[in-house]
Amino acid sequence: MGKAQKKTGKGRLDKYYKLAKEQGYRARSAFKLIQLNKKYNFLESARCCIDLCAAPGGWLQVASKYMPTNSVIVGIDLVPIKPIPRVVTFAADITMPHCRNLIRGELKDWKADVVLHDGAPNVGTAWIQDAYSQSELVLMSLKLAVEFLVKGGTFVTKVFRSVDYNNLIWVFNQLFGKVEATKPPSSRNVSAEIFVVCREFLAPKHIDPKFLDPKHVFKELASSVDTTTGNDVQANVFHPEKKRRHRDGYADGDYTLFKTTSATNFIHGVDPVAVLGMFNKILFGTEEEKEWLSMDITTSEVRENCQDLKVLGKGDFKTLMKWRLKLREELGLDVRTKDTQEMTEVIEVQEEVDEEQQISEELERLNAEAAARAKRERRRTNEIRTKTIQRMQLQMTAPLDIGLEQSDAALGVGQDDVFDLGETENRMSRKSQVQWLNDETLETIGSEGAIDGGSSAENTDQDVLSSDEEWDRKLEGLEAELDGLYDAYKDRLRERDAKFRVKEERSKDKEREKVWNGIQAENESDEESTESEGGWDISQRNKVQSGDTSSDESSDEGRDEMAFQRKRSRTSKEHRSPFVKRQRLLNTLERSSNPSSTAARLWFSQDVFSGMDNANVFEEAGGNTESVSEDDLSSQESDQEMEHVSEDEDDFEIIPQNQDDDVDMWDVADEDQDAAGLEKVRQFGLNTAEAVTLAQMLVNRQKSKTELINDGFNRYSLNSKEGLPSWFLDDESKHYKANVPVTKEAIAALRAKQRALDARPIKKVAEAKARKKFKAAQRLEKAMKKAEGVNETTDMTEREKAKQIEKLMQKGLSGGKKTKKEVKLVVAKGAHKGIKGRPKGVKGRYTMVDARMKKEVRAKKRREKQQKRKHA
């Protein structure tokens, strides 16, 4: 080694180079030993260490630092090592017997606890030892190690990952209890070196010399090794992903790396795999070969593959091999043998198996199947449970969900059972989570000819359902159950999670805002609103968009479910299933008890409704709109909707029938929402990093408005929300929008804004300050009035007047408070102890205080207490 590190390539001045310089190590390799020792702790307890191939001495320095004082450290290298305190060094070749004698002479009858070896052969220099490869050097160092190591000792060696690697590890394993290969972080990734730490030396009494003889250890060369280059060509083809280093050098007389072969060699040759592994390119030079190129079986892929064999993967090699086979068949070199099945005549021998045996066999088979099924089930349940627990840990689910799953498993309720409406209904009625199975409802359903498992005599004919209908019914039942569970889940979340409540409140606020917007638009320009689009329309539209026709604020709990149910009833109007009707009945009852919305109140407070009984109107707006629609709103567009509604039996079905379906889209540009958003931005500014980023992009012309709008759409944007369950919509609203990347500048701008906000005093303080200011102004005014009075008096001289006015103004400015004069406290200790008069260096008013006074007073009190206790 010896030479200074280069500044480029492998020897670049990296972190460890600098660290080594800083810490006074001779080589950056010192950190490799430090890191190995950190992992295996072999130096701290060692009393004797031999470092083979130690120059320039980095490892020796580390050993001397980490090993206990007075330990013996011996370093050997081909090149002399500069002296290191507490270390004995020799210049010797570790492969020579002379080296062994030197160590023996130094250690006497001592044994080494640790033998280190970081040798790398100095290939290319003048030493005759060049002939030894790294692996052989390792084996030589092992030879020394086994001679000098104490039982249980440690041998640390550097090995290069090569063909010999496994053989070396095998030998280590024969001689040591624990063998671990590791690559310390300081070892460069580009380097093939790896460190093997062999611990717990077994110290066998007799070691077969073959273990340490390179000829024996490394003799196992695979037969597939290419005799010309020495590379394992088979391995190159079957594991092309493992790039092999050409450590074995060039073949005799051949100094080229790029080798080509003819296609004939590949097709006619006996070892095509060897050809693929050995050569870089297959050439099509002769006429015959060129003909092969033009054949159908020679696809463009095959042609490409032949261009560079070294970059091919397993699949590509397979393609080439298949092509070779086909071509050989075409050329008549190979004859395809028929499938064995084709060739073999099948003779069916029917054995006479007695019946009993058959039954027992069948039983066995069934048992085995059942056991396998049960096992599968168990595994599935466990998987689900584990997943749920994980989800819970990520706060994605509530503990009750596990309970449900577990109870499913416990009851043996499988997937099929979940889809069974009968079971679902039973459970739902038991849990009273959905009330659609009450008597009244059942009656209605019966009268409408609904299918309800034979609850009425009329229905008996319809008990047998077509599979489609049954399937629909089951699905609906399942959806209802899911909705019920989702609501229950939300309730639980509401109880448990304050954040969820806050979120919900916010979303409620938003809805209120939406409702308000509608009315606001109407209020802002009355004429406009009556002509074109009234508050009602806006309000209705908002409600439709939010999926809530009632916009009922007070019935928050059931609102989602109701909105969903209504939507479903709307979509399946033509062929409404009985189930849906049951739902509607329940909703109707709930609705009638609900108070009307703010929007409705505001709407009906318009002049046009004057004289009407508010209460009735509200009731009708919420539940029955019949009278309103027929009498008063005949001229308005909404009339038609109202009439329609009134005609309908379903008295709360007030959604305009001809409403454009687009309102149900995920991402419809809602003008009202936009206006509300704009208003908010005008009031509070942009308050999310995403918004600021987008604004910055617009300002900097990195994006145009159209681009931004287009970005807002995705392939789901135009999906209809109709008929989708509320839990799905809730979840979807969280995730279906793409994340807008935020910039550092946006965050910085928001932070600056927040800091400015934080710097503002809180309301209370601001109010107190304002009060103070106001009072001061009042005082000044009063003082000025008094001063004017003084000025006007005639029984005072001008001088007296001036004095008086000055006094008054001073009082007015200061608020009549006298500023306290500062009194300096001087402790009577040190230089001030016992002095009479003013202490030195103290100006102005002062008070002398005794340092002991406090202590004395306390002591006095203590004494008094003690005396009291004595007397008592």
Ligand SMILES: C[S@@+](CC[C@H](N)C(=O)[O-])C[C@H]1O[C@@H](n2cnc3c(N)ncnc32)[C@H](O)[C@@H]1O
């Ligand atoms: C990577 S350096 C060792 C660095 C050393 N561990 C340190 O921390 O300073 C490898 C050393 O092995 C030495 N070496 C190579 N072949 C040798 C041999 N046959 N006998 C003794 N030393 C040898 C080289 O002279 C070279 O200094």
